[in-house]
Amino acid sequence: MHELPLVFFTVFTQSAVGAFILLLIGGALGQIDARRRATGLFAMMCLFGLGVVIGIFHIGQPLRALNMLFRIGHSPMSNEIVLSAAFAALGGLGSLGLLLNRGATALCNVLVWLAAAVGVAFILAIPQIYQLPTVVTWRASYTTTMMLLTPLIGGGALAALFGVRRPGVAVSVLAILASFCLRPGYMSMLMAADGGLTAAQNGWFTAQAVLLAAGVVGAAFCLRRRSAQTILPMIALLVIVAELAGRVAFYNLWTLPM
Template sequence: MPRRKAIGLFSVMCLFGLGVIVGTYHVGQPLRALNMLLRVGHSPMSNEIVLSAAFAALGGLGALGLLLNRATPLCNALVWLAAIVGVVFLYAVPQIYQLPTVATWRSSYTTAMMILTPLIGGGALAALFGVRRLGLLVSVLAILVSFCLRPGYMATLMSADSALTAAQHSWFTAQAILLAAGVVGVVVCARLKSSAAVLAMTAVVVIAAELAGRIAFYNLWTLPM
């Protein structure tokens, strides 16, 4: 594996590890995550915890080995195994939010949007770290799919809770504008041979867009009285 890709893979796994640590605070006290292991296979959150730990361990060890140029065949196998676990993990995460008590979350759009997020941001990061053509293609296609799904998603949210959805207008608008800017960035990157700065800015923009969308999503938390 080229040095740049190895560095990129290791950097991304470090970011994921940081995300896992931050994510443990969803349960109030991080140590409660250990109790959730008792419900693996039955609880969506338990499944998420186990899959995230497996992905982090496999991907982290594989990426570190490739970075250090040690046991490359084994590390490649670990990375590919991590990729398989990652696909299952991506599907498992949205299942946590399919709550009967939260109408704005319980829809197929939640699953679709959460799967598109790593494709949008991950594609841009992959392009930045060396997988340029495929990364940009995945990112821009995911953005276009996101735009196609947006009208139906907004209609579903409005029918579930119009007032709460309207309150997130600024966040959803910011997401759409930033994603559109990301598409422009991809076009510029495709035309320029040396565009590392533009590529980095594009990655930052699309990740910021998805963060804005995720803030809006969590603000849609509502319980019937």
């Protein structure tokens, strides 16, 4: 169970950043009012914070994480830590300011857009950590691609839940369909790298596929009927749990299964 905190850390933070960015874009395009956007942005920062807190449990001695800061620019993990801290600071202050609406709205808007830019860098930094020469099941372009789809799959569903309904659902569905298209090649690569270890993860991969397919069905129903807002929480839950299942399989592809 040692890698389980990383499962929640990566999925929660990636999905939160994806939704944060989509909420900002939706606001800029007039898809959501300012108050609801502020609520959504702050909620995503809370989810991001939860992911970070859970991720800390992966570190045996959290204070030693400070040593990683000395490798900024050279170590992908150091870059991830710094970028997550920067996103949390900028996004947290900006979204809280917008939520409280006590003035300085222009400054808060600048902060959340800066946070979005940092968030993109954070999303790109995470897959770089897993390009390890010694782990053949991770050292592949599929690792990067699949991890970059998570902010779209989970983030799109969460953005739809918090007000950017049609664009959020569309982004999530398109990303899910892309993941299905890539899955045969991804599984072939994994089987070639380590067939036995990959076969042991069939249950997790199957659960992910079934939950994502259910999410697509729910999304299609939601797009066709304006009154289907009530199923958005279930869609978001389905795709987030699906990504968690897929991430469990990913970490199990290292050496020791959970």
